[in-house]
Amino acid sequence: MTLKQLTSTDLAYIAGFVDGDGCINAQIVRRPDYVLGFQIRLSITLFQKTARHWFLLHMQKQIGYGTVRKRPDGVSEYALVGATSVKNLLGVLLPFLRLKKRQALLVLEVIDTLSKSQDPQAFLKLCEMVDTIADLNDSKKRILRASVVRSELGLDSESIPCRD
Amino acid sequence: MTLKQLTSTDLAYIAGFVDGDGCINAQIVRRPDYVLGFQIRLSITLFQKTARHWFLLHMQKQIGYGTVRKRPDGVSEYALVGATSVKNLLGVLLPFLRLKKRQALLVLEVIDTLSKSQDPQAFLKLCEMVDTIADLNDSKKRILRASVVRSELGLDSESIPCRD
Numbered sequence: 001m002t003l004k005q006l007t008s009t010d011l012a013y014i015a016g017f018v019d020g021d022g023c024i025n026a027q028i029v030r031r032p033d034y035v036l037g038f039q040i041r042l043s044i045t046l047f048q049k050t051a052r053h054w055f056l057l058h059m060q061k062q063i064g065y066g067t068v069r070k071r072p073d074g075v076s077e078y079a080l081v082g083a084t085s086v087k088n089l090l091g092v093l094l095p096f097l098r099l100k101k102r103q104a105l106l107v108l109e110v111i112d113t114l115s116k117s118q119d120p121q122a123f124l125k126l127c128e129m130v131d132t133i134a135d136l137n138d139s140k141k142r143i144l145r146a147s148v149v150r151s152e153l154g155l156d157s158e159s160i161p162c163r164d
Numbered sequence: 165m166t167l168k169q170l171t172s173t174d175l176a177y178i179a180g181f182v183d184g185d186g187c188i189n190a191q192i193v194r195r196p197d198y199v200l201g202f203q204i205r206l207s208i209t210l211f212q213k214t215a216r217h218w219f220l221l222h223m224q225k226q227i228g229y230g231t232v233r234k235r236p237d238g239v240s241e242y243a244l245v246g247a248t249s250v251k252n253l254l255g256v257l258l259p260f261l262r263l264k265k266r267q268a269l270l271v272l273e274v275i276d277t278l279s280k281s282q283d284p285q286a287f288l289k290l291c292e293m294v295d296t297i298a299d300l301n302d303s304k305k306r307i308l309r310a311s312v313v314r315s316e317l318g319l320d321s322e323s324i325p326c327r328d
Contacts, residue, residue, distance in 0.1 A: 009176040013260060016180025020210075046184075048263075049302060055263050096177060099212075099219050138213060 002064050003092050010062065015096030017059075022046045024090070024103040025137060026110050026130045028144040036123055038149055040114060040130060042086040042107055046078040063089060083111045106133050120153045166228050167256050174226065179260030181223075186210045188254070188267040189301060190274050190294045192308040200287055202313055204278060204294060206250040206271055210242040227253060247275045270297050284317045 006014075018024065023045045031039040044066075048056050056068045056078035065088065066080035080086055090104045097104050110126050110133075127146035134143055150156060170178075182188065187209045195203040208230075212220050220232045220242035229252065230244035244250055254268045261268050274290050274297075291310035298307055314320060 009172050009260065012173040012176035013180035013183075013262070016177035016182075017184040018180075019177075020181040020184025020186065022184065051302075052263065058262070096173065098177070098222070099216065138215075 003088055006062065006092065008096075011092055012096045014059070014063070015093045015098075017046065018044065018093065019097060019099040021048075022100070023137060024100050024107055024133075025139075026107050026133045028127055028130055028146070028149060030144070035118060036120060036149075036153060038123070038127075038144070038152075040110060040126060041081065042083055042111060044080045044086055044089055048076050048078075050074050050076045052076075065089065083114065087111050100136075103133050103136050106136075120155060124150055124153065124155055167252055170226065170256065172260075175256055176260045178223070178227070179257045179262070181210065182208065182257065183261060183263040185212075186264070187301060188264050188271055188297075190271050190297045192291055192294055192310070192313060194308070199282060200284060200313075200317065202287070202291075202308070202316075204274060204290060205245065206247055206275060208244045208250055208253055212240050212242075214238050214240045216240075229253065247278065251275050264300075267297050267300050270300075284319060288314055288317065288319055 023043070025043050025045065027041045027043070029039050029041050030037065046056060046059060050070050051074075053068070053070065053076045056076050060066055060068050060078055063080070065085035066078055068076060068078045070076050080089055087108060090108055094101065094104055094108075106129050110129050113122070113126055124146060127149045131146045134145075187207070189205075189207050189209070191205045191207070193203050193205050194201065210220060210223060214234050215238075217232070217234065217240045220240050224230055224232050224242055227244070229249035230242055232240060232242045234240050244253055251272060254272055258265065258268055258272075270293050274293050277286070277290055280286075288310060291313045295310045298309075
């Protein structure tokens, strides 16, 4: 199965499920081997009690991307990680998303900009978009915010407001 | 808007949302004014953080049944309660549900049987179906099970297995 074979009712169903219980996300993660020391991790994740693991496998089969794993806490996770799979799925889901459309648009914008530029100032702008996505997702986990990237890339002075 | 005006992509989206974060339920509730002292309460409920209360109002407008309320814990609830609205919505969602199809079929069976018979033994059978629905929903709340109804309606002896 490929995404192009999915009908509009399949896509609407998946969009409804993602809006209900999925997560469209971008996160700043430390990557000492990267030029700037940080990476932006893009993902779409669906959750389900491991008792209904079959359902996530069924979704994975339909979507054709991503991996399903059983977490030790009894919840299974189906995750698509990385620009290519996230961009492809969001591209087809976008017309059907209602609740998480803003996250989807921001993630797509981050992906398109990431591929173009990696200078510190441009990267920081992307990190600020990542902050917005985290806020839209009511993220409560301890996460890296753009302010950390700003400070560690030595871009702090840029944020001092002008004084007359 | 009435249910008949919803497109199949609208219905597929709603089914996906219900599968993801909704609840298709039947519950046994005490009703001293009822002949048997119990009622079976049928419901479909959607939840959302009150910050996104608008979304539930949007769903209510599309579906044309049910009420939306803000709970004191910061979660809003959109609930359809009662045989008529639940039956009408499940009837159109059924072809699109994947995860909660069994609950939907059981609730529809309960509704159809409820309208026919109210003798204690038949009612107890419905209560056992309600137990099955609660189990499918991973219900953790303190709920009335069929065993309570069986005991209070004096039907206990029926459940003693035959001995040779």
